[in-house]
Amino acid sequence: xxxxxxxxxxxxxxxxxxxxxxxxxxxxxxxxxxxxxxxxxxxxxxxxxxxxxxxxxxxxxxxxxxxxxxxxxxxxxxxxxxxxxxxxxxxxxxxxxxxxxxxxxxxxxxxxxxxxxxxxxxxxxxxxxxxxxxxx
Amino acid sequence: xxxxxxxxxxxxxxxxxxxxxxxxxxxxxxxxxxxxxxxxxxxxxxxxxxxxxxxxxxxxxxxxxxxxxxxxxxxxxxxxxxxxxxxxxxxxxxxxxxxxxxxxxxxxxxxxxxxxxxxxxxxxxxxxxxxxxxxxxxxxxxxxxxxxxxxxxxxxxxxxxxxxxxxxxxxxxxxxxxxxxxxxxxxxxxxxxxxxxxxxxxxxxxxxxxxxxxxxxxxxxxxxxxxxxxxxxxxxxxxxxxxxxxxxxxxxxxxxxxxxxxxxxxxxxxxxxxxxxxxxxxxxxxxxxxxxxxxxxxxxxxxxxxxxxxxxxxxxxxxxxxxxxxxxxxxxxxxxxxxxxxxxxxxxxxxxxxxxxxxxxxxxxxxxxxxxxxxxxxxxxxxxxxxxxxxxxxxxxxxxxxxxxxxxxxxxxxxxxxxxxxxxxxxxxxxxxxxxxxxxxxxxxxxxxxxxxxxxxxxxxxxxxxxxxxxxxxxxxxxxxxxxxxxxxxxxxxxxxxxxxxxxxxxxxxxxxxxxxxxxxxxxxxxxxxxxxxxxxxxxxxxxxxxxxxxxxxxxxxxxxxxxxxxxxxxxxxxxxxxxxxxxxxxxxxxxxxxxxxxxxxxxxxxxxxxxxxxxxxxxxxxxxxxxxxxxxxxxxxxxxxxxxxxxxxxxxxxxxxxxxxxxxxxxxxxxxxxxxxxxxxxxxxxxxxxxxxxxxxxxxxxxxxxxxxxxxxxxxxxxxxxxxxxxxxxxxxxxxxxxxxxxxxxxxxxxxxxxxxxxxxxxxxxxxxxxxxxxxxxxxxxxxxxxxxxxxxx
Numbered sequence: 054x055x056x057x058x059x060x061x062x063x064x065x066x067x068x069x070x071x072x073x074x075x076x077x078x079x080x081x082x083x084x085x086x087x088x089x090x091x092x093x094x095x096x097x098x099x100x101x102x103x104x105x106x107x108x109x110x111x112x113x114x115x116x117x118x119x120x121x122x123x124x125x126x127x128x129x130x131x132x133x134x135x136x137x138x139x140x141x142x143x144x145x146x147x148x149x150x151x152x153x154x155x156x157x158x159x160x161x162x163x164x165x166x167x168x169x170x171x172x173x174x175x176x177x178x179x180x181x182x183x184x185x186x187x188x189x
Numbered sequence: 190x191x192x193x194x195x196x197x198x199x200x201x202x203x204x205x206x207x208x209x210x211x212x213x214x215x216x217x218x219x220x221x222x223x224x225x226x227x228x229x230x231x232x233x234x235x236x237x238x239x240x241x242x243x244x245x246x247x248x249x250x251x252x253x254x255x256x257x258x259x260x261x262x263x264x265x266x267x268x269x270x271x272x273x274x275x276x277x278x279x280x281x282x283x284x285x286x287x288x289x290x291x292x293x294x295x296x297x298x299x300x301x302x303x304x305x306x307x308x309x310x311x312x313x314x315x316x317x318x319x320x321x322x323x324x325x326x327x328x329x330x331x332x333x334x335x336x337x338x339x340x341x342x343x344x345x346x347x348x349x350x351x352x353x354x355x356x357x358x359x360x361x362x363x364x365x366x367x368x369x370x371x372x373x374x375x376x377x378x379x380x381x382x383x384x385x386x387x388x389x390x391x392x393x394x395x396x397x398x399x400x401x402x403x404x405x406x407x408x409x410x411x412x413x414x415x416x417x418x419x420x421x422x423x424x425x426x427x428x429x430x431x432x433x434x435x436x437x438x439x440x441x442x443x444x445x446x447x448x449x450x451x452x453x454x455x456x457x458x459x460x461x462x463x464x465x466x467x468x469x470x471x472x473x474x475x476x477x478x479x480x481x482x483x484x485x486x487x488x489x490x491x492x493x494x495x496x497x498x499x500x501x502x503x504x505x506x507x508x509x510x511x512x513x514x515x516x517x518x519x520x521x522x523x524x525x526x527x528x529x530x531x532x533x534x535x536x537x538x539x540x541x542x543x544x545x546x547x548x549x550x551x552x553x554x555x556x557x558x559x560x561x562x563x564x565x566x567x568x569x570x571x572x573x574x575x576x577x578x579x580x581x582x583x584x585x586x587x588x589x590x591x592x593x594x595x596x597x598x599x600x601x602x603x604x605x606x607x608x609x610x611x612x613x614x615x616x617x618x619x620x621x622x623x624x625x626x627x628x629x630x631x632x633x634x635x636x637x638x639x640x641x642x643x644x645x646x647x648x649x650x651x652x653x654x655x656x657x658x659x660x661x662x663x664x665x666x667x668x669x670x671x672x673x674x675x676x677x678x679x680x681x682x683x684x685x686x687x688x689x690x691x692x693x694x695x696x697x698x699x700x701x702x703x704x705x706x707x708x709x710x711x712x713x714x715x716x717x718x719x720x721x722x723x724x725x726x727x728x729x730x731x732x733x734x735x736x737x738x739x740x741x742x743x744x745x746x747x748x749x750x751x752x753x754x755x756x757x758x759x760x761x762x763x764x765x766x767x768x769x770x771x772x773x774x775x776x777x778x779x780x781x782x783x784x785x786x787x788x789x790x791x792x793x794x795x796x797x798x799x800x801x802x803x804x805x806x807x808x809x810x811x812x813x814x815x816x817x818x819x820x821x822x823x824x825x826x827x828x829x830x831x832x833x834x835x836x837x838x839x840x841x842x843x844x845x846x847x848x849x850x851x852x853x854x855x856x857x858x859x860x861x862x863x864x865x866x867x868x869x870x871x872x873x874x875x876x877x878x879x880x881x882x883x884x885x886x887x888x889x890x891x892x893x894x895x896x897x898x899x900x901x902x903x904x905x906x907x908x909x910x911x912x913x914x915x916x917x918x919x920x921x922x923x924x925x926x927x928x929x930x931x932x933x934x935x936x937x938x939x940x941x942x943x944x945x946x947x948x949x950x951x952x953x954x955x956x957x958x959x960x961x962x963x964x965x966x967x968x969x970x971x972x973x974x975x976x977x978x979x980x981x982x983x984x
Contacts, residue, residue, distance in 0.1 A: 082927035085846035087935060093854035100861055120958070123951045130944055138250065161926065163936040166943075170936070173947040177954040178858065184961035186865045 059105035070098035078171050079164075088167035092174025099179050108186040119180040126172025133166040191246050191260040191313055194227045198306035205298035210285065214649060217285025220298055224277035224305060231270050238267050239678050245315065261315035261379060264678030268513065269312040269442055271675070272520050276434040277305045279524065279653040284426040286650035287531050297337060297424065304330035308435050312442055317366040317376045320443075321359070324407075327439060328355045331431050335423040347419040350739065354416040355406050362403020362443075369396040381450060382685060388454040397451065400443070401460055408440025408494045411468040415736040417491055421483040425531025428483060433490050433523035438516060441494065444501045445512065449685025452504050458595040461502035466608055468495030473615035477622065477719060478726040482530040482540040485619060486523065489566065492612060493519045499605075500584060501683075507587045509680035510672075510690045511580035517676070518577040521661030522565040525558050525654035532650060533627065537640035542626045544640045546633035551642050554651045556628050561658040567620035567712065568613060568705065571694055573661045575705070576668060578613055580692070582701045585609055610708045617712020622719050668692045763882075767889045774892045777899060784903065801842070809835040822867045830860040847931040 074094040081087030103111045137145035147162045201223045210216035234244065244262035262270070281301065288294040307326030314320040329352075336348030370376045372390050387393065404410075409417040420432060431437070444461070451457045472492030476485050493515070500512045532555055533548070534540045549556040565574035589602025626634075633639035664671060672692035680688040696702060715722065758765055798806075812831035819825045833856035840849035878886075917930050917938065927933040935943050 081929060081932045082936075083929050085850060085929065085931075087847065087929070087932040089935070090847065090850050090854065093851065093858065097854060097858060100858065104861070120955075123954055127948060127951050130947060134940060134944060138248075163927070163933075163940070166940060167932070167936045170943060170947055173951055177950045180954050181957055181961075182858070182862065184957065185862055187961070 056105055059101070063101050063105040067098045067101060070094055070101070074098070078167065081167060082164065088170035089174050092171045093178060095171075095175045096178035096182060100182050103182060103186050108183060112183050112187075115179065116183060119176050119183070122172050123176035123180070126169045126174075126176060128169070129172065130166050130169030133162040133169060136162050190230070191244065191262060192248065192258070194230065195306045195310050195313075197223055197227070198302045198309070202299045202302040202306070205302060206295040209292075209295050210298060211288065211290055211292050211294035214285045214289055214647075217282040217649065220281040220285060221278040223302065224274045224281060227309070228271060228274040228278060231267055231274060234262060234267060235674060235678075238262065238264055239674050255376065256318055257316055257376075258314075258319055259316040259377060260310075260313045260319075262313060263682050264675075264680070265442070265445060265682035266313050268516075268675060268679035269438070270309055272438075272517065273305060273308050273312070273435050276430060276520055276524050276657070277301075279657050280426050280430040280528075283429070283528050283531075283650070283653040284424075286647065287426050287528075287535060288424065293337070297334070297426075300330050300334050300337075301426070301430070304334065304431065304436075308439070311439055315378050317370055317378060317381075320378070321363050321366060324359055324362070324403075324439065325356075327431075327436050328352060328359055331355075331420075331427070331436055334427040334431065335420045337424050337427070338422070341422065344422040347416075347422040350736075351416045351420045353743070354413055354739070358403045358406025358413070361399045361406075365396045365399030365401075365403065368392055368399065372396070378446065382447070384450065387450050388457075393454070394456055397454065397456055398460075400447070401464075404440035404443045405464060405498075406440070407443075408437050408498065409468075409491050410440070410464050410495065410498055411471055412738070414468060414472065414491045415739065418479075418484050418487040419736070421481070421487050425483070425527055425534065428487075429524050429527035429531070432487065433527055434520040437490065437494055438497075438520075441497045441501070441512075441516065444498065445683045448501060448683050452501075455595055458502050461498050462605075465495045465497070465499030465502065466605070468492070469499055469612050470608060471495070473612045473619075475726075476615065476619040477715075477722050478729075480542050482533065482542055482623070482627070483527065485542075485623060486526055486530060489616070489619065490519075490523055492616070493523070496581060496609070496612065500581065503584060503588055504684075505584070505587060506680070506684075506688055506690060507580065507584035509683050509688055510676070510692060511577070511584045512683060513676045513679045513690075514573075514580045514692065515577045517664075518565065518573040518661065521657055521664070522562040522572075522574055525562045525658045525661075526566065528654040528657075529555060529559055529562070532646045532654070535650075536642045536646055539640045541635075541640075542623070543635040544633050544638050545627045546630045546639060547628070548642075549628040552645060554648070554655060555646060558651065558654045558658045559624060559628055561662050562654075563620045563624045565658075565661055567617045567709070569617075569709065571665050573665050576665050576692070576694060578616075578705055578708075579696065579701055581609055582606065582613075582704050583696075586701055586704075606704065610704055610711075613705070613708035614711035614715060617709050618715030618719065621712065621716040625716070665694045668694055763886065767885065770889055770893050774896050777896045781899065805835050805838050805842070822870075823864070826860055826863045826867065829863075830856055833859070845931075847929070 074091040077086030077094065078088055078091035079086075081091070099111060099115065136147060139147070205220065208216070210220065237244075244260075246260045248258040250256040250258050281298070284294070284297060284301065288297055291297075304327060307323045307330055310323035311320060311327060314323055332348050332352040335351055336344050338344045366376075369387075370381070372392050373381055373384055373387060375381055381387070406413045406416075417432060417437065421428060423432070469492050472488045472490070472495055476488035476492065479485050479488065497512055497515050497519075500508050500515065530540055532552075533545065536552065537545070539545070561572070565572035568574045568578035585602065585606045589599065589606055592599070592602070669692065672690045676692065677688060677690045680690055757768065809832055812828045812835065815828040816825050816832065819828060833852065837849050837852045837856065840846075840852055917934060920938075921930045921933045922928055927937070
């Protein structure tokens with residue numbers, strides 16, 4: 054059963070890939086990364102799942118959420134752009150600095166916009182992967 | 190404050206949905222509160238507006254693109270605002286009873302509020318783009334409201350028709366706006382209107398006709414009038430609100446708004462005069478053709494809208510007075526009449542007047558409403574409709590006697606007076622028919638199927654139309670003060686200069702009154718001859734209906750799509766791809782004839798490529814050759830992956846980590862996808878391709894390769910504009926707080942592009958989802974429309 058190796062790989066790689074995607078997503082503004090790349094990596098992680106566990110499992114677990122994820126991603130991106138109206142115009146970036154003890158977080162509308170991009174790319178690519186890998 | 194009013198309605202919209210108001214009809218009283226609040230606030234603004242003060246609010250939306258949300262409350266905006274919010278409150282109350290226990294009622298309320306906000310925004314906006322956005326907002330919300338009973342074919346067809354007609358009119362209007370604003374140099378309406386030389390611009394006629402198409406489609410003018418009767422499949426509250434009092438008046442509003450700047454144009458005068466005149470006569474005469482209560486009312490509305498367009502052709506106080514009185518009177522009698530049709534339908538289950546009779550006994554309150562509003566529609570003194578007819582005739586008499594800027598009155602003027610009188614006579618004719626056949630006659634025409642009343646309407650149900658009808662009855666007695674304040678302010682906006690209206694109910698015994706009385710007498714004759722007239726109508730051809738042209742265009746576009754799909758996209762995938770690719774190659778060949786080979790291709794031959802560059806290039810070439818040569822699909826897929834990875838190496842080498850990362854991921858996913866797809870395709874056991882196909886493939890591949898090669902070469906020879914990358918480098922950290930320039934460009938500097946791209950992605954995903962789900966793949970030629978064409982033509 055060649056799938057056995059893939060399952061092992063899936064066990065190890067999928068969590069790493071998902072974490073890696075998050076890291077890329079959040080550091081994207083200053084270092085290589087960003088929503089688009091992170092979305093593709095998450096899609097790749099789920100592709101690994103499809104190959105190792107079959108498309109039915111993934112479709113069952115993830116299928117119903119994919120279209121809502123695309124919609125929510127678009128909504129977040131649009132809202133981030135609209136929020137800019139309060140800072141001087143459509144798409145003007147707004148920045149807040151959040152201090153949690155020693156940790157300093159930069160919150161911003163470009164950041165949330167990137168999260169929206171991430172969700173759309175992840176949703177779109179994964180829904181194609183799930184759809185095309187259907188074993189009928 | 191204006192923005193606040195719009196926000197109030199937009200926020201009330203989802204709340205009404207969530208509250209599930211169908212559980213009690215008392216919800217109607219609460220639903221009427223938001224529009225009522227706006228109505229009261231608008232009333233408090235009256236004195237300020239009357240003193241010539243205007244309320245202007247401006248919000249920068251995207252300043253760099255010159256998109257500004259600019260709202261302005263002047264006399265006309267206030268006048269329309271009062272009608273929209275006042276009738277809106279009545280409709281909100283009425284809806285709770287009409288859609289009693291309907292579990293989608295909340296959705297209807299959500300649409301109603303959203304529509305109301307769009308309509309208010311439309312009449313308040315002072316920027317052409319803002320106006321257009323709200324204009325489309327009314328089209329979309331009205332589409333959803335007409336299609337409320339989305340399982341019925343008639344509702345679907347009516348909704349689609351209304352959307353396509355008003356939507357395409359809106360697009361024409363947008364083009365007109367852009368032409369006009371670019372020529373005039375401003376998108377602000379109030380600035381545009383003060384420009385005196387606007388109509389002398391050479392491009393003006395084009396802009397005017399495009400804008401008029403928008404106004405005429407929205408206000409159901411000939412030849413676009415057919416969508417309005419079709420939209421009668423809407424729930425009655427929507428018809429009462431959208432199709433009599435508000436949305437169809439949007440076109441009238443636009444004409445009135447642009448009147449100060451446009452009315453000196455000859456084209457304006459003749460277009461409005463003929464289109465409005467034809468619509469007014471056609472609507473009035475057609476009303477007698479139908480037996481459906483709402484259809485009769487729809488044609489009566491078309492006629493009234495024609496009168497208003499017709500009046501806006503003229504200048505002068507008499508015409509302005511007639512327009513504002515006409516708009517208000519029509520809203521106050523037609524709104525209740527539509528509601529009445531809904532009450533009758535609700536109580537009996539039918540709107541066919543052949544099955545109705547004698548309801549004055551069983552529905553006394555409803556009868557009071559009917560009496561007041563139908564007599565007003567007929568223009569019987571001393572009701573409001575009488576005043577509307579008087580002012581109309583007065584304006585025309587004035588034109589006939591004194592002439593105007595175009596045409597010196599005279600014969601043309603008297604023809605117009607005659608046309609208005611004929612229209613008035615038909616108004617009387619169908620008004621009396623409605624009143625007599627529904628309420629007064631002892632037995633129905635179709636006696637066997639005569640309608641029975643399931644339950645008499647509750648007082649809450651009748652309250653809204655009754656209130657409107659009573660207000661409409663009382664107004665003529667207070668017309669003096671009302672004319673001095675609100676109506677004068679509205680007329681001032683239409684005229685573009687200070688106008689003082691002196692409206693009186695009683696003008697003395699003059700020629701206008703005599704014409705009026707003659708029209709009533711003629712109307713009585715029409716009433717007595719109604720059955721012969723209907724017989725004539727029954728044999729008349731339907732050719733006058735614009736709906737035929739609409740259907741031609743509508744189904745024609747499907748035929749064209751089928752034809753082009755079969756011929757351009759038929760055949761094998763390879764053939765299709767060849768067509769697309771060769772078109773691109775043709776464009777490049779054209780471009781190549783235009784370049785200067787000596788200077789444009791600045792290739793520096795002295796640079797010797799590095800060793801690893803050569804290795805990467807050779808790797809890519811070898812992998813490409815292997816792809817083409819390999820016998821097994823799996824090998825081909827893997828080697829094409831190798832090509833992609835070598836490109837990634839190039840990106841790494843030229844230090845573009847973001848690009849390299851993306852390329853690598855795309856490459857990986859593509860390979861996996863290709864494996865998945867080709868895995869399902871059966872083994873290729875076909876004989877080798879014929880020589881001609883092979884040659885074609887070779888030619889296409891070679892030319893596309895050349896295309897890519899030349900594109901890269903030429904664009905590399907083009908000197909870079911250093912300021913662009915300099916700007917990004919300089920501003921990335923200080924202005925956008927990000928050190929990764931690629932990402933900053935994507936999410937900040939060029940965020941709008943990214944937003945558009947992910948929107949396209951999302952839509953593509955929806956399309957792909959539908960495609961991948963379709964179980965059975967069919968040939969395009971097998972896909973026939975599900976509707977029956979003759980059926981719709983005959984409907």
